[in-house]
Amino acid sequence: MGINFNIDYGFAGGVIVTGLVIVFLALVGLTLVVMLLGKILYSISGGSKKTPEKKVQEAPKQAPAPKAMPVKPAMVVEEGIGDEIVAVIAAAVAAMSGDGKQFALRSVKRVKEARSSWCTAGLVQNTQPF
Amino acid sequence: MEILVQSVQTIIEKSGFVNLTGGQALMILVSFFLMYLAIKKQFEPLLLLPIAFGMLLTNLPMAGLYHVAIFEGGHIHWDLLNEMGGLIDYLYLGVKLGIYPPLIFLGIGTMTDFGPLIANPKSFLLGAAAQAGIFFTFFGALVLGFTPAQAGSIGIIGGADGPTAIFTTSQLAPELLGPIAVAAYSYMALVPIIQPPIMRALTTKKERAVVMEQLRPVSRLEKLVFPILVTIIVSFLVPDTAPLIGMLMLGNLFRESGVVDRLSKTAQNELMNIITIFLGVSVGATATAEVFLSGETLGIIALGLIAFCLGTAAGVLFGKLMYIFSGGKVNPLIGSAGVSAVPMAARVSQKVGQKENPTNFLLMHAMGPNVAGVIGSAVAAGVLLSILK
Numbered sequence: 021m022g023i024n025f026n027i028d029y030g031f032a033g034g035v036i037v038t039g040l041v042i043v044f045l046a047l048v049g050l051t052l053v054v055m056l057l058g059k060i061l062y063s064i065s066g067g068s069k070k071t072p073e074k075k076v077q078e079a080p081k082q083a084p085a086p087k088a089m090p091v092k093p094a095m096v097v098e099e100g101i102g103d104e105i106v107a108v109i110a111a112a113v114a115a116m117s118g119d120g121k122q123f124a125l126r127s128v129k130r131v132k133e134a135r136s137s138w139c140t141a142g143l144v145q146n147t148q149p150f
Numbered sequence: 151m152e153i154l155v156q157s158v159q160t161i162i163e164k165s166g167f168v169n170l171t172g173g174q175a176l177m178i179l180v181s182f183f184l185m186y187l188a189i190k191k192q193f194e195p196l197l198l199l200p201i202a203f204g205m206l207l208t209n210l211p212m213a214g215l216y217h218v219a220i221f222e223g224g225h226i227h228w229d230l231l232n233e234m235g236g237l238i239d240y241l242y243l244g245v246k247l248g249i250y251p252p253l254i255f256l257g258i259g260t261m262t263d264f265g266p267l268i269a270n271p272k273s274f275l276l277g278a279a280a281q282a283g284i285f286f287t288f289f290g291a292l293v294l295g296f297t298p299a300q301a302g303s304i305g306i307i308g309g310a311d312g313p314t315a316i317f318t319t320s321q322l323a324p325e326l327l328g329p330i331a332v333a334a335y336s337y338m339a340l341v342p343i344i345q346p347p348i349m350r351a352l353t354t355k356k357e358r359a360v361v362m363e364q365l366r367p368v369s370r371l372e373k374l375v376f377p378i379l380v381t382i383i384v385s386f387l388v389p390d391t392a393p394l395i396g397m398l399m400l401g402n403l404f405r406e407s408g409v410v411d412r413l414s415k416t417a418q419n420e421l422m423n424i425i426t427i428f429l430g431v432s433v434g435a436t437a438t439a440e441v442f443l444s445g446e447t448l449g450i451i452a453l454g455l456i457a458f459c460l461g462t463a464a465g466v467l468f469g470k471l472m473y474i475f476s477g478g479k480v481n482p483l484i485g486s487a488g489v490s491a492v493p494m495a496a497r498v499s500q501k502v503g504q505k506e507n508p509t510n511f512l513l514m515h516a517m518g519p520n521v522a523g524v525i526g527s528a529v530a531a532g533v534l535l536s537i538l539k
Contacts, residue, residue, distance in 0.1 A: 027292045035298070036285040039533045046387050046529045047278035047522065053379060054271035061371050143511055144504075 204434025259401020277522025283461025308457025309527030391532025
């Protein structure tokens, strides 16, 4: 076995081009057919159904918190987050930031994630096999 | 007393200790190394372990489990098979007659969810792009002095699909089956090591961090029609690939129909496991010292790696193209999954993507090109068979 550039380039090129063209042709054909199939079946069965509404509400109104630190700017708490939760968050921050350090919560809002932290943790566990 | 001495002498003369050749000893050591990789490193152990043991069995001196002469010249010498056929000679018939790879595909079909591909049919294009490695390596193999049929079999390693590589090689270049199968399965096991550097080198941080839109739900009817449609379209276009695609899609129809649960379970468990044992042992047995210990094997292993890298690169580059044309909606990392190696290559896309953005989940998006790659490499195999056989 040795390197030999004296090969039939016409034949080699023919195989490469034919191969690539047919593979692409087959898979482009399948792409179009599957797209068409999806559209047809959607119009037959699912067309009349309503598309599921987006669950995540856009731009939640941010209501100012009743009071937190008098002089400082008012804390912004996202709608749907109760006072208890704010208190718990404040306590958690206080516990983690060490003794005696002063801090102020300026804003409390939900992280814009499609999944919950538990869901994310589960997904990470299941998709990291190595 | 004389009889006793004579018997002992005969036993010694016929024993492996006396008849062991240097090549056989070396091959036995190679089989030990592969067993180590399979057991300790868990490199595709389901196939590598039977392959390694088949390699050990075939290189046992005087055991006569497998005879190259029976399959000499690319066809089966039935008279020799009747005369001296050993266990593995009979098992190898399933490879030689092209029975095992399609049956493995049947099992794979029952385990594959084509949903991500149906939801995003553009994934088919990535599955096609990643097959480029096959054809460029074909050229490299020709330059290295392999015959066109052998070059086609070596190129198919780049399809990263074991059964397809075995199916193609058993018909085009059966004499290279051992080295090609070992190279194909070793590289498939090394996907998590080979692919990430190529993926990172060809993409920017911004591209790797792209979060793709959630896939649409796919109806049951779509999943039912898909295998039938693919079988017809692909088999009409490339009839040589009908055994592989036909069985893959039959398995998938078993799964999606929901009415033949027993058949589906048998195909993906018992049948698949039995065939895997037969296939592994008999393919390993083709790696005899005379065949395996040659410069050709080194060439095949090097070319296999090139095929794999080129396939990965082509997939990622096509992914970049889709990134540009989609206005940044497609993460190019899913392109590398187009080389098949289901589901490992998709997991690699997921892992590399998650390094850039820990909340990004590309797995389902990568499964589309991944299963498209299986169809793509089967089509590529069909093309090579129809031109080179």
